[in-house]
Amino acid sequence: MSAPVDLGALVPHLRAVCGDDGVITDAARRRTYESDGITYHAAVPGVVVLPTTAEQVAAVVRLCAERGVPFVPRGSGTGLSAGALPRPDGVLIVTSRMRRILEVDIDAQRAVVEPGVFNLDVTRAAAPHGYYYAPDPSSQQVCSVGGNIAENSGGAHCLKYGFTVNHVLGLEVVTPQGEIVELGGKAADAPGYDLIGAFIGSEGTLGIATKITVRLLRAPEKVSTMLAAFDSMDAGGQAVSAIIGAGMLPAAIEMMDALAIEAAEAAVRCDYPEGAGAVLIVELDGSAHDVDAQFDAVTALCRRAGAFEIRTASDAAERARIWKGRKSAFAAVGRISPAYIVQDGVVPRTALPEVLARIAELSARSGIRVANVFHAGDGNLHPLVLFDDADPGAAERAAEVSGAILDLCVEAGGSITGEHGVGVDKACHMPEMFTPADLETMDRFRRAFDPDGIANPEKLLPTPRLCGERPGVRTQEHPLVASGEAELF
């Protein structure tokens, strides 16, 4: 890093671009942006801007580029890898005032939106026409489409429908040099390099998406949801293998273990079957005939694997009841533990039983409880590592267990993140998955877009300065409530 820049001198220029009310310098207001969904990484941004157009974003970025000032993009601040962690020496560019749905083109089955639009609002705009937007992160009521692009967000239904990258066809992007460029468009395929795929999941290091063209899907004729209770995780896992092995592709297969169920009961009284060692939520969608036929088949496979109770949702209210426990699971863990870490890793589905057994061993050996809530169909684990932050050393032991779980995922041929991204939080784990040549290739790519290193520095790729030390862990009570929400509502 070169000598610090006088941000104060930048402010009048930022005001000229974004207007007085589009630039925040007041310390108390800046503090509301100090972290995203992972509150144990925190830093007060040097200055916050709230642009309303792509041209304003480009002008702000050019001001930063001219002076070598780093900038950090931020959507709704619900991210879980500290990808939007601000910098005291930089500008935080918040997209919350870019919230227009520009077009819903049902003929072409596309919508065009600004980056600050809430994920669920895309579906709300398409629903009257019988369409929806598929990616559905748990935070979909408040997370932004721009943030989803930065993190390549998934959701419970990405087993069948894929990630954000599978649903975005065109992007208008402000590059780290302040140019506005177009990637892709409404057509299914564009000539030249497909930089959309590379941009999606780039966590703000290649610039800021200012206009987004997404694919809309026809709402399925029927959706059926089932809850199956098993004595053990092993039995539930056998049911998952049997379902996938039979060639079925449910919209979602979610699994929770006894500890996660206990937490959900304590928090939201979801009334799952008593004494369950594991519950499985299976959701099927498609034509009514197919869904009914597959539902019968899934029921039979669950029974054969030892399900002792199977419940079926017959309407939207019952479906919501089944999902309630699952969707509240992260926050619910706060009811059974003063503090916890949400981990996010992937293993090949076939390696699930072994990895879960080894997580249990790890937990027993360390005395640190681990609750498991996960997308079983695609092997995306979300272990919740519980600890008491009043107990000296517990946070460090929990961080160790959490890190060891990632090591297990990598050893099993999986990944250090399924859908939460790398951010600051996991940048130092990247060398566990990639060779120096792999990382050097990524870094060359990054520098092609951002030669001066001002676009969200120190996120995504490891930096020697940071990776010498282990990131700290702080209590995390409400992982999905970002500290900047005051701006949102």
Next chain:
Amino acid sequence: MSAPVDLGALVPHLRAVCGDDGVITDAARRRTYESDGITYHAAVPGVVVLPTTAEQVAAVVRLCAERGVPFVPRGSGTGLSAGALPRPDGVLIVTSRMRRILEVDIDAQRAVVEPGVFNLDVTRAAAPHGYYYAPDPSSQQVCSVGGNIAENSGGAHCLKYGFTVNHVLGLEVVTPQGEIVELGGKAADAPGYDLIGAFIGSEGTLGIATKITVRLLRAPEKVSTMLAAFDSMDAGGQAVSAIIGAGMLPAAIEMMDALAIEAAEAAVRCDYPEGAGAVLIVELDGSAHDVDAQFDAVTALCRRAGAFEIRTASDAAERARIWKGRKSAFAAVGRISPAYIVQDGVVPRTALPEVLARIAELSARSGIRVANVFHAGDGNLHPLVLFDDADPGAAERAAEVSGAILDLCVEAGGSITGEHGVGVDKACHMPEMFTPADLETMDRFRRAFDPDGIANPEKLLPTPRLCGERPGVRTQEHPLVASGEAELF
């Protein structure tokens, strides 16, 4: 370009890497590689190598990198944009000896193959387990998976199943600096930049894929194919709009006009309904119940749009008969015209009627016949521009019409290529679709991988030296039979 390099001095080093029989210097043998599927772009390669392993590919590339020698990758040579056009001053790296299927992992629904494997052989390997590999270019019997990656190949079924990029999960790649790196893997999502998407369709300019992990899909329970005959293209187009508008997603919707039908009849006696101004081939796949229900609906919509005859394939032989005319259409045009140009452009599906009408006007005005064969569902046109190469000036007039068709596609909000790629053939058209800032971004990206510009230079992106002049046109008799096939069979 710097001073020419003495390729002769390179040969002993290449032989040390690939063995004597893996290096071709003989002029007559080199000439068999002078073009790919577009024979009007031709150049004899300086030297040809046939490596058998990734390590050999990397060693060859390093030898090139050390000396600044350009290299051109080539699969089976069936490409239709001169993406594998060799260089007299360079090394042609042919992957035809890397043809092992390394793994078929049915549990994970993945296959791992070498780049020279024929597209159809992936499906052949998966078929006994009830699975298949979805991308199906017309040349699938002989085109290579590595070439499909270079061009992001589609096929008749990409309406429903997408392009190669939607089916590749992991790549081992030799970079232009001779490093072996991994992009992605078996997991659905990988952290870091998703360079797989950018690599797929990069036409050899970012390096050479040496190991490819693809997704296998479960073979559908039922496939039904229908041929509907209409008086006019307009009536056929209305049927297409009605089908898509009803929210159905057939596996394929193909359309041929009267001239294309005439050619197919002359060549393969496909026995399509007499007097048809247009035929539509609609293929549905999925569960038996859904396919049957949709088939009835499609039949009704075709009748309503004016179909005067509808034929249904009741078994594989009848399905093959319906597809026969469509699949032979390109080559068949040789029966009604001494020479022709295959064009490849995309328009938004909703703009199809207008663009087809303007192509007809263009044809009438110029006196150049244009036959239309295309993927109607996704607006991917393949106009065949017919001319007599014995007629002085006809080739130039045909090239002009062909270029004007691309202009129409771009004007309508479409693209200069749907699935054939850019290569040398269309590099000079890129500025019609992209701004200087867009192209500069792509060029920066390219240089990040290939700072010395040795990886398939002058393909994909426009170079000022070449784009001053219009590429020439030569007679093209068998566009799908590459001149290097001697090596293949």
